[in-house]
Amino acid sequence: MVIRLDDKFVKPFISEEEINAIAPEIEAAAKTLREGTGKGSDMRGWLNLPENYDRAEFARIKAAAAKIKKTSDVFIVIGIGGSYLGARAVVEFLGSSRYNQLRRGTPEIYFSGCNISGSDLEELLSICEGKDFCINVISKSGTTTEPAVAFRYFRALLEKKYGTDGARERIFVTTDKARGTLKQFSDEAGYETFVVPDDVGGRFSVLSAVGLLPIAVSGVDIDELMGGAADAMRVLSAEGIENNDAYKYAAIRNILYRKGKCVEILVGYEPYQQMFCEWWKQLMGESEGKDGKGLYPSSVIFSTDLHSLGQYIQSGKRTMFETVLSVENPDSNAELPYDSANIDGLNFLAGMKMSDVNKTAMNGTLLAHVDGGVPNVVIRLADRSTRSLGYMIYFFEFACAVSGYVLGVNPFDQPGVEAYKKNMFALLGKPGYEEMTEQLRARL
Amino acid sequence: MVIRLDDKFVKPFISEEEINAIAPEIEAAAKTLREGTGKGSDMRGWLNLPENYDRAEFARIKAAAAKIKKTSDVFIVIGIGGSYLGARAVVEFLGSSRYNQLRRGTPEIYFSGCNISGSDLEELLSICEGKDFCINVISKSGTTTEPAVAFRYFRALLEKKYGTDGARERIFVTTDKARGTLKQFSDEAGYETFVVPDDVGGRFSVLSAVGLLPIAVSGVDIDELMGGAADAMRVLSAEGIENNDAYKYAAIRNILYRKGKCVEILVGYEPYQQMFCEWWKQLMGESEGKDGKGLYPSSVIFSTDLHSLGQYIQSGKRTMFETVLSVENPDSNAELPYDSANIDGLNFLAGMKMSDVNKTAMNGTLLAHVDGGVPNVVIRLADRSTRSLGYMIYFFEFACAVSGYVLGVNPFDQPGVEAYKKNMFALLGKPGYEEMTEQLRARL
Numbered sequence: 064m065v066i067r068l069d070d071k072f073v074k075p076f077i078s079e080e081e082i083n084a085i086a087p088e089i090e091a092a093a094k095t096l097r098e099g100t101g102k103g104s105d106m107r108g109w110l111n112l113p114e115n116y117d118r119a120e121f122a123r124i125k126a127a128a129a130k131i132k133k134t135s136d137v138f139i140v141i142g143i144g145g146s147y148l149g150a151r152a153v154v155e156f157l158g159s160s161r162y163n164q165l166r167r168g169t170p171e172i173y174f175s176g177c178n179i180s181g182s183d184l185e186e187l188l189s190i191c192e193g194k195d196f197c198i199n200v201i202s203k204s205g206t207t208t209e210p211a212v213a214f215r216y217f218r219a220l221l222e223k224k225y226g227t228d229g230a231r232e233r234i235f236v237t238t239d240k241a242r243g244t245l246k247q248f249s250d251e252a253g254y255e256t257f258v259v260p261d262d263v264g265g266r267f268s269v270l271s272a273v274g275l276l277p278i279a280v281s282g283v284d285i286d287e288l289m290g291g292a293a294d295a296m297r298v299l300s301a302e303g304i305e306n307n308d309a310y311k312y313a314a315i316r317n318i319l320y321r322k323g324k325c326v327e328i329l330v331g332y333e334p335y336q337q338m339f340c341e342w343w344k345q346l347m348g349e350s351e352g353k354d355g356k357g358l359y360p361s362s363v364i365f366s367t368d369l370h371s372l373g374q375y376i377q378s379g380k381r382t383m384f385e386t387v388l389s390v391e392n393p394d395s396n397a398e399l400p401y402d403s404a405n406i407d408g409l410n411f412l413a414g415m416k417m418s419d420v421n422k423t424a425m426n427g428t429l430l431a432h433v434d435g436g437v438p439n440v441v442i443r444l445a446d447r448s449t450r451s452l453g454y455m456i457y458f459f460e461f462a463c464a465v466s467g468y469v470l471g472v473n474p475f476d477q478p479g480v481e482a483y484k485k486n487m488f489a490l491l492g493k494p495g496y497e498e499m500t501e502q503l504r505a506r507l
Numbered sequence: 508m509v510i511r512l513d514d515k516f517v518k519p520f521i522s523e524e525e526i527n528a529i530a531p532e533i534e535a536a537a538k539t540l541r542e543g544t545g546k547g548s549d550m551r552g553w554l555n556l557p558e559n560y561d562r563a564e565f566a567r568i569k570a571a572a573a574k575i576k577k578t579s580d581v582f583i584v585i586g587i588g589g590s591y592l593g594a595r596a597v598v599e600f601l602g603s604s605r606y607n608q609l610r611r612g613t614p615e616i617y618f619s620g621c622n623i624s625g626s627d628l629e630e631l632l633s634i635c636e637g638k639d640f641c642i643n644v645i646s647k648s649g650t651t652t653e654p655a656v657a658f659r660y661f662r663a664l665l666e667k668k669y670g671t672d673g674a675r676e677r678i679f680v681t682t683d684k685a686r687g688t689l690k691q692f693s694d695e696a697g698y699e700t701f702v703v704p705d706d707v708g709g710r711f712s713v714l715s716a717v718g719l720l721p722i723a724v725s726g727v728d729i730d731e732l733m734g735g736a737a738d739a740m741r742v743l744s745a746e747g748i749e750n751n752d753a754y755k756y757a758a759i760r761n762i763l764y765r766k767g768k769c770v771e772i773l774v775g776y777e778p779y780q781q782m783f784c785e786w787w788k789q790l791m792g793e794s795e796g797k798d799g800k801g802l803y804p805s806s807v808i809f810s811t812d813l814h815s816l817g818q819y820i821q822s823g824k825r826t827m828f829e830t831v832l833s834v835e836n837p838d839s840n841a842e843l844p845y846d847s848a849n850i851d852g853l854n855f856l857a858g859m860k861m862s863d864v865n866k867t868a869m870n871g872t873l874l875a876h877v878d879g880g881v882p883n884v885v886i887r888l889a890d891r892s893t894r895s896l897g898y899m900i901y902f903f904e905f906a907c908a909v910s911g912y913v914l915g916v917n918p919f920d921q922p923g924v925e926a927y928k929k930n931m932f933a934l935l936g937k938p939g940y941e942e943m944t945e946q947l948r949a950r951l
Contacts, residue, residue: 143810143814145814147814159626161630163608165630165634177810177814178776178808178810178865179776179810179865179868180776180778180839181837181839181840181860181862181865182603182841183779184839186603189609190605190609206850206851206852208864211853212853212861212864214850215843215844215846215851219844244850244851244852245850245851248848265814325770325826326769326803326826333624333626333627334622334624344815344816345814345816348816349816349818349819351819352819352820352821352822352823353818353819355824356823356824357819357824359770359805359823359826361805364622366587366622366623366653366927367587367621369924369927370709370789371588371592371785371788372788372789372792372796372804373924373927374792374793374797374921374922374924375793375795375796375797375803375804376923377923377924377926377927378796378923379792379796379800379801380799381799382769382770382803383803394625394626395624395625395626397625397626399656399659400659400660402659402663404692406649406655406658406692407649407650407658407688408650408688409650409652409655409656409659411935411936411938415935417623417624417625420652420656421623421625423935424931426930426931426934426947426951427928427930427931427932427933427934428927429951430947430950430951431926431930435923435926477818479818479819480813480814480818480821482821482875482878482879483810483813483868483871483875485875486870486871486874487867487871488871491855491859491864503870503871503874506874507870507873
């Protein structure tokens with residue numbers, strides 16, 4: 064089993080009866096999802112994506128990645144939200160949070176267009192100086208402010224450095240298959256384009272071209288990644304909460320929410336998991352945080368943050384539960400060295416694997432936090448392989464969608480994201496927003 | 508004014524009467540803090556640190572930093588919690604979250620000993636290969652597991668590479684001034700040592716040798732940093748809530764907490780602020796998260812996370828408020844370029860500074876989130892200078908201590924951090940824990 068949900072450390076807080084009571088809701092929500100009878104049902108393309116994807120485009124992604132690897136020292140990925148988090152999560156989970164310092168034979172990868180920081184942009188432009196680079200701009204419409212600004216800069220830099228013809232070979236565009244100004248412009252300019260599927264929202268798009276091109280450039284085997292997701296798709300097609308760990312996870316989340324928990328903390332024990340936690344936060348927060356409802360998603364990396372938020376989780380206000388990501392099979396064989404000085408008194412551990420010490424820290428923390436009144440769900444992932452990660456991505460996507468329907472929201476829209484954009488455009492004096500402009504300015 | 512607290516976007520949620528009602532509590536808490544009559548009063552060394560620090564040690568820190576810069580390509584800082592977050596926050600705030608790729612004339616700086624990850628350790632060991640490096644181990648006792656393990660590895664590597672005599676010149680130890688095995692061993696081995704003050708807890712220690720040595724190695728002017736903190740110390744000595752923005756911040760936090768808010772989100776608008784947010788999370792969470800109380804500290808970087816947690820903050824469960832960090836004077840002059848193609852329709856902004864667009868995104872978001880029912884406190888910081896950062900560090904430390912006393916906790920202890928450690932040692936079979944060991948193992 065690639066993922067096993069361990070509910071041992073939730074049991075002191077949730078009874079068997081509570082699980083049984085919510086099971087019909089979970090199963091009904093899953094049915095709604097599968098049959099497309101719920102809200103947002105036109106955005107369920109991710110559900111079958113691991114099997115039902117465009118093979119020809121997939122081959123083009125691999126070819127483009129090979130070309131980028133061959134011709135570039137640096138690869139700039141331009142996108143925000145779901146056009147950013149998935150790729151970065153996978154690159155770091157399978158590589159490292161220090162990917163750019165440690166990579167061998169693949170380009171440095173930087174993410175731009177995911178903020179409005181001038182200094183951040185200037186840093187990335189300076190990193191490209193004297194280096195060969197390609198860009199991948201990812202935007203369904205082409206008009207989202209953050210990536211649009213970055214695209215203006217990097218396209219100009221490419222054209223200055225390589226000429227219009229040279230730049231054409233170095234610009235890869237992931238956008239709508241037919242509509243939008245970016246698609247039209249790209250076709251006219253002769254850029255290679257990939258598709259943001261119509262029925263896959265940003266936070267569910269990591270296994271489409273949106274995530275796959277940058278992931279492939281980092282050297283990850285995208286067949287394996289899709290294979291893992293396809294495995295999950297099959298396993299999670301099982302009916303009955305007792306046979307389906309995604310159902311169980313959705314059930315536990317909703318039960319704890321109804322009992323008053325308002326924060327869910329995703330817990331990792333390895334620094335390479337940090338951006339995966341960020342991906343998960345978007346997935347959960349954007350899918351469920353609406354209509355005045357939802358669990359607030361947060362994350363920590365232990366043992367680092369046991370010396371930061373650990374105190375709060377152990378003894379603060381009892382408003383949270385933890386979902387702990389445990390990678391069962393270690394990827395490092397580093398051992399605790401013997402030290403004749405034994406300054407730290409740790410010689411009783413000499414020769415023990417660090418991964419075993421880390422696992423023991425996890426077990427000790429599970430027990431401590433349960434004793435402190437914090438329910439702990441443990442997601443046991445087999446290993447740190449590409450295939451297992453593909454599995455886990457699908458697991459969380461699927462569980463999220465089921466959970467959202469149980470919560471009674473449309474898990475596939477994000478109307479709240481428009482609010483700041485509208486205000487920003489009005490305050491910037493965008494044509495068409497004149498009336499709002501004055502109203503808002505008066506409130507500042 | 509280096510920091511001005513702007514409460515305009517809190518006013519729809521808190522009345523003048525509520526501020527007036529809590530003011531005596533705030534002023535009493537500040538008095539308790541200043542006079543040392545409250546819990547944990549022996550841990551108030553940070554309160555006068557900006558003026559009352561060891562000048563001779565300060566000079567030694569600068570000399571050591573100069574020596575490290577001269578002899579090292581890489582500097583490994585070994586510490587966890589407060590022995591890690593403060594230095595990293597300052598290095599990144601003033602440099603960049605990409606400091607290691609962008610630094611000029613200073614060593615690469617990596618933080619080790621802040622987790623139990625074998626793969627993380629192996630990465631850092633590989634980064635040191637073929638490079639000259641120094642280490643700074645920071646641990647009051649010398650027995651904290653995470654830094655102790657890293658110290659074993661890096662000390663062995665240094666001794667292998669440079670011999671015992673060579674290694675001696677490359678090991679810098681920040682520890683207790685007299686007690687503890689690390690101090691004793693360091694003196695015997697002839698390592699240069701710096702002091703973790705007895706009366707300054709980890710999360711308040713960034714302006715002691717704990718933070719200052721790594722910060723100085725990164726090229727930051729530590730006189731300016733201390734100077735900024737000393738400025739804050741003077742400004743925040745003002746009595747009366749109407750004259751003291753730290754009092755105001757403590758008041759607003761406690762009022763909102765009592766009205767049912769359980770999450771405080773620190774909001775930045777620049778990627779370089781991310782680790783500062785992490786420092787703040789430890790400061791607030793560890794100081795207040797006890798006795799079943801406290802605000803859960805979280806953080807986001809906008810506009811990045813407007814496309815992630817933004818939906819939740821706009822429309823999810825109304826359990827949070829935001830504290831927005833606004834750097835008033837921009838540090839980048841990058842402008843939005845004109846693009847004849849105007850694919851994105853943004854030419855109406857051509858020639859506008861990105862910092863102004865970013866500020867407008869902030870204003871638009873403030874209004875949107877207030878309309879969504881989220882109180883927003885704005886901390887207006889003059890600029891991104893070293894001096895202003897020193898000011899802000901002291902501002903938050905001081906406000907945190909006052910706030911903690913108003914909450915009715917000891918803001919200077921962290922008893923909950925011991926729980927996982929005890930369990931871990933018991934599960935690891937550490938001598939002396941035998942009885943606990945069996946009990947805990949039976950629960951796994």
